[in-house]
Structures are given as C-alpha cells and as structure tokens.
Amino acid sequence: MAEYVNKRTNRGAFAGQTPFVRLQGISKHFGKVRANHEINLDIRPGMIKALLGENGAGKSTLMSILSGRFQQTSGDIYVDGNLTSFASPKDAIKAGIGMVYQHFMLVESMTVAQNVLLGQEKAFLVSPKEQEKEVAALAEQYGLPIDPAATVSSLSMGEKQRVEILKLLYRDSRVLILDEPTAVLTPTETEQLFEAMWRMADQGKSLVFISHKLKEVMAVADEVAILRKGEIVDEFKESDVPNETVLANRMVGRDVELSLDAQPVEPGATVLDVQGLDGDGLEEIMLSVRKGEIVAIAGVAGNGQKELVEVICGLRKPIKGDVSILGLEWHDFYPRPPRKGRSLAYIPEDRQGLATCKFVDLVDNFLLTTRHSFTTGPFLNRSKAVDTTVDIVEQFNVQPGHIDADARSLSGGNLQKLVIGREFYRQPDIIVAENPTQGLDISATEEVWQRLLEVRNRAGILLITSELNEALQLADRIAVMYRGRIIDQFPKSDTKKVDAIGLMMAGVTPE
Known part of the structure; x- marks a missing residue:
C-alpha cells in the first residue's frame, strides 16, 4: 500500500487567525429524521480538516448546508466572523466556499480552459489562447498539471478532478470541500492530489477532506472531526490524532477490524470462463473464475470494467469471443438464466438505481x-x-430495520447489505460484485468483506474494485485492467507484481 509523505512547507503560518467559516449550533431535520444536531465546527485558513463518520452520520448533509445546497433547520453560519445565510450554491461560491463532488459536472466536448472559465468570462470576445494561458498559470500555481487545450472527454478521471478543482480556484474559493476525492484515482494520482492539497493549504486555502480511507486521513489531515449519529463526537489536532484503529472505533462506537485473515479455500469447478472477448471497448479479455476463489479486477473506473460486467451479467451481448457461465455458453445461459440452483448473482455498483427501486419498501x-x-x-x-x-x-x-420503509430512506451501507442479503439468499454459484464497498464506512465495509469471504465456500466470486486494499484483503487472484485490456493477472502471493499494481492501473507494464 502507498505511503504518503506530508510535504507541507508553510505549516503554522496561519495559526491564530479568525476561522474562515464557523458553524454554530447547526441542526437539520428531514421530517422526523434528525440528520445533524447542534454541530459546532471551525474551518480555519491553511488547514486541511478531515471529516469522518459512518454512512448516515450526517457528513454529506452538513457539507451540503455549508455549500448552499440545503438550508439548516436551526443554527448559524459565520464567514469571516459575519453572520451569513446561503439560499443556493451560487451564494456559497460568492462567499468563497465550493465543493468538488464525486460525480464531476463538466462539459465533455469543451476544453479544459473553456470548462474552467465557463460563465466567468471577463469580456464578450475571449481569445482561446489567452484562456489557456490563464488556466495554465493557475494550474502551475497550485501544482495541478493539466493541458488547458485538451478536450475534457480525453482526460483521465484524475485529470477531470483537477479541472473541477481549478474551476473553484478560478472563482477564488477559499474553502474547498472534497467529497471522497480519491475514490476514482490511481495511487499516483492520489499522491499528486495530496501534493496539490498541501500546496493549497500552504497558500492559505482551507480544505475539508471527506473520506473513509483512514490511512489517507492520517497522511493528509491537519485536523480530524468525527461525526456519529448527526453529532460531532471527537475533534483532533494533528499532534493529537490517534492511530487508524482508534479513529475507526470512534467513528463506529465499537471495536472494528481493519484487516482480515482470508484463509484460502480449495478451488472447485470453473464457473466463469472468458476467452478472447473483444469489442465494445474490450480487447482480447481472457479470464476465469473457479468455485472457492475470489478473482479481483483492479483498475480505475472507466477502463472497461463496466462493459465486461455487462457482458457477464447478460446486459449486453458479446461481440467477439467466448463466454461460458456455469458450463453453458452465453447464448444458452441468457436471456433466461437458471433461477434455482446453478445461478449467477449480480451486486451492481449502482445500488440506488440498478440494484433497488428507491420508492418501494424493503x-x-x-x-x-x-x-x-x-x-x-x-x-x-x-x-x-x-x-x-x-x-x-x-x-x-440492515438498519434501521423497518421492512415497510422505502429503500431511499436507507443509507448507502445499509442498502448495500440488503442487496447482498437478497442475492446470497438465492444461493448462487457465481457472484459478480461491482465495487461493493464504494462509499461505505469502515463498519459497513467490514461486514460486506466478511459476507463475501463466507460465501466463497460455495461460490466463485468476480470482484470488480477500484480499491487496492480491498483487492489485497479479499482476492486469491488479481487482474489489472487498463483501457479495455487486462494488463496482467497473478496470485496475491506474487509480492513483486502486487507492488507494481499502481503502475499497472496507469497502463505501465513492469518488466
């Protein structure tokens, strides 16, 4: 796993200054549901504050209030010591507060410079060269390397994220809220993001870092605030931040395990065999899964994983190559796969759309x-x-445990546990699990991992994950995908190749 070295050069230069933002007594209710309760929080210049909490702890609601998407039920927001109210995100941006969401909001057909300056042009006629020069200077100032003339559709996920950050910096945002920013990044891109965050903090910006990855929090944060059940239960300065285990326990309110002892299971018959799968962005995919093993496909989202999963799960036809599921050719298995006994279960990444219907009960x-x-x-x-x-x-x-509740009332982690329970009930012979813990807190992740390891005794599991730690914790074999190809596949015991996974995810094949 990557180790990050903090490269702050101007730490402490802003000590003692008035907080950019002070949240005082912030509460938010949605009907009878209490999302936030009497929250007090300072966001100070030149500091990176990590915001931790389980799914449903109130992090997103609190930051949505700060970024102008929601209005608080009660409590006050002070900016530069002045009482302020936000009726919309536009008001928050005007006050210098902006948020980078997990799902980017960019115009794919436009260039980087055009996206950054969109709606901010200073004259009716703007020279594209001048736009690009201005954006290049901004990118260099904050250590966010990007080609201003590149079309957004040609960029990697990490580069698109830089464009979103540059949009806020161009608008002179002083507080940048980053929501799970490393979820779509390679290890190299994650390190580049952290270096940019340190540089921004050294120049006086305030950053709020929302993440479930405790190792990254320990590396990057100057301060840590922990939410549980809508309330702040702990705040730590950097010098007081405990270890990852203590942070996890404080988040959840009980002891949690941060690693697993995944004992190997004797593999059985082949339940999935893919030979020469080609087309729809895929290139000569060769892959097999046997009962009793977990095969993880590692890679940054958008490198062909979705297309591969859709073929295996019957959502699109294979164009070229052979796909065999439980001993049956694809065209014999679909469109009417077996319902009892020899079956395939699919746990989609989109748990609130494809996996469930949010307006019906459990x-x-x-x-x-x-x-x-x-x-x-x-x-x-x-x-x-x-x-x-x-x-x-x-x-x-599955909490809160009311079966007459609509799916939309459940947090992401609890909805995922319902989906997993439903699919395991079918006793399938093969399970395709697509980013099963993405966006889940440490407690929900622990439960999902344990369930996957338990079911491995009677099924083969194809695990698609962008989380290296997840692949290393669960998998027996790992395949790395990049631009529709499997760069390499190897047993987890091959430490030399495991160490090179980050390079493979960026398309570099080690010697």
Whole structure:
C-alpha cells in the first residue's frame, strides 16, 4: 500500500487567525429524521480538516448546508466572523466556499480552459489562447498539471478532478470541500492530489477532506472531526490524532477490524470462463473464475470494467469471443438464466438505481430478484416473503430495520447489505460484485468483506474494485485492467507484481 509523505512547507503560518467559516449550533431535520444536531465546527485558513463518520452520520448533509445546497433547520453560519445565510450554491461560491463532488459536472466536448472559465468570462470576445494561458498559470500555481487545450472527454478521471478543482480556484474559493476525492484515482494520482492539497493549504486555502480511507486521513489531515449519529463526537489536532484503529472505533462506537485473515479455500469447478472477448471497448479479455476463489479486477473506473460486467451479467451481448457461465455458453445461459440452483448473482455498483427501486419498501426490493421463490403459478406468497425479508434484515444487520420503509430512506451501507442479503439468499454459484464497498464506512465495509469471504465456500466470486486494499484483503487472484485490456493477472502471493499494481492501473507494464 502507498505511503504518503506530508510535504507541507508553510505549516503554522496561519495559526491564530479568525476561522474562515464557523458553524454554530447547526441542526437539520428531514421530517422526523434528525440528520445533524447542534454541530459546532471551525474551518480555519491553511488547514486541511478531515471529516469522518459512518454512512448516515450526517457528513454529506452538513457539507451540503455549508455549500448552499440545503438550508439548516436551526443554527448559524459565520464567514469571516459575519453572520451569513446561503439560499443556493451560487451564494456559497460568492462567499468563497465550493465543493468538488464525486460525480464531476463538466462539459465533455469543451476544453479544459473553456470548462474552467465557463460563465466567468471577463469580456464578450475571449481569445482561446489567452484562456489557456490563464488556466495554465493557475494550474502551475497550485501544482495541478493539466493541458488547458485538451478536450475534457480525453482526460483521465484524475485529470477531470483537477479541472473541477481549478474551476473553484478560478472563482477564488477559499474553502474547498472534497467529497471522497480519491475514490476514482490511481495511487499516483492520489499522491499528486495530496501534493496539490498541501500546496493549497500552504497558500492559505482551507480544505475539508471527506473520506473513509483512514490511512489517507492520517497522511493528509491537519485536523480530524468525527461525526456519529448527526453529532460531532471527537475533534483532533494533528499532534493529537490517534492511530487508524482508534479513529475507526470512534467513528463506529465499537471495536472494528481493519484487516482480515482470508484463509484460502480449495478451488472447485470453473464457473466463469472468458476467452478472447473483444469489442465494445474490450480487447482480447481472457479470464476465469473457479468455485472457492475470489478473482479481483483492479483498475480505475472507466477502463472497461463496466462493459465486461455487462457482458457477464447478460446486459449486453458479446461481440467477439467466448463466454461460458456455469458450463453453458452465453447464448444458452441468457436471456433466461437458471433461477434455482446453478445461478449467477449480480451486486451492481449502482445500488440506488440498478440494484433497488428507491420508492418501494424493503419487501418489494427483496422480491426484485427472488420472486420466483415465493410464487406458485401466478400467486405470490407475500406473507412468506415478508417473514424472509425480516430474517434477512436481521441476519445482515440492515438498519434501521423497518421492512415497510422505502429503500431511499436507507443509507448507502445499509442498502448495500440488503442487496447482498437478497442475492446470497438465492444461493448462487457465481457472484459478480461491482465495487461493493464504494462509499461505505469502515463498519459497513467490514461486514460486506466478511459476507463475501463466507460465501466463497460455495461460490466463485468476480470482484470488480477500484480499491487496492480491498483487492489485497479479499482476492486469491488479481487482474489489472487498463483501457479495455487486462494488463496482467497473478496470485496475491506474487509480492513483486502486487507492488507494481499502481503502475499497472496507469497502463505501465513492469518488466
């Protein structure tokens, strides 16, 4: 795993200054649900403040209030010591507060410079060369290397993120909120982002870093605030920040394990065999999965993983090559895969869209892929389905545990546990799990990992993940994808290749 060396050069230069932003007594309610309660938080010049908490702890709500998306139910926001209110994100940006979201909001057909200056042009006629020169100078000032003339559609995810940050810097944002910024980055891009963050902080900017990756928090943050159940339960200065284990325990309110002892299982029959899969952005994919093993596909999102998963799960037809699932050719397995016994379960990355229906209750969401187990002819035994859903909710610790609640009322982690419980109930022989812990807190991640390891005893698992630690914790074998190709695949025990995964994710094949 990557080790990051803090490269701050101007630490402490802004000590004692008035906070840019002070949140005082901030509370937010959505109907009867309390998202934030009496939160007090200072955001100071030249400091990187990490914001930690479980899914549903209130981090996103709090930052949405600060960035103008939501208005608080009660409490006050002070900017430069002055009482302020934000009716929209435009008001927050005018006050110098901006947020970089996980899903970028860029115009793909425009250049980097055009995106950065969009809506901010200082004259009616603007020279493209002058735009590019201005953006290049800004990028150099903050250590965000980018080609201002490049079309956004040609950029990597890390480069697109830099454009979003440059948009805020061009608008003279003094507080930058980064929401899970490393989720789509290679290790090299993550290090480049951290160096840019340190440079911004050294120049007096305030940064709020929202992350579930405790190793990164320990490396980059000057201050750490922990939210639990909508309240601040701890704040640490850098000199007082404890180790990762203590941070995790304080987030969750109990002891959690940060690593697993994944004992190997004797592999059985091949449940997935892909030979020469080509087309739709894929290039000569060769891959197999056996019962009793977890094969992880590592790589930054957008390098062909989605297309590969959609072929394997029957959402698109293979153009060229052979795909065999549970001993059946693709065209024999689909479009009507076996429902009982020899089956495939799919745990999509999009848990709030593709995996569930957010406006229906947990019982109907459970029935989305299991209905055949509760029907006789045209008749549905809903009473049995209700009892089974109650059992799954209890067994998989889905909170708050009300089966009549709509899926949209669940946090991401609890919704994911419902999806996993539903798919495991089917007792499949092969499971395709696509970024199953993305955006989940340490507690939910721990539970999901344990469940995947348990089911490996009777199924083969194809794990698609952009998290190196997840691949290293769970996988028996690792395949690295880049631009539609599998760069290499190897057992986890091959330490030399494991050390080179970061390079492979960037398309560099080690000698």
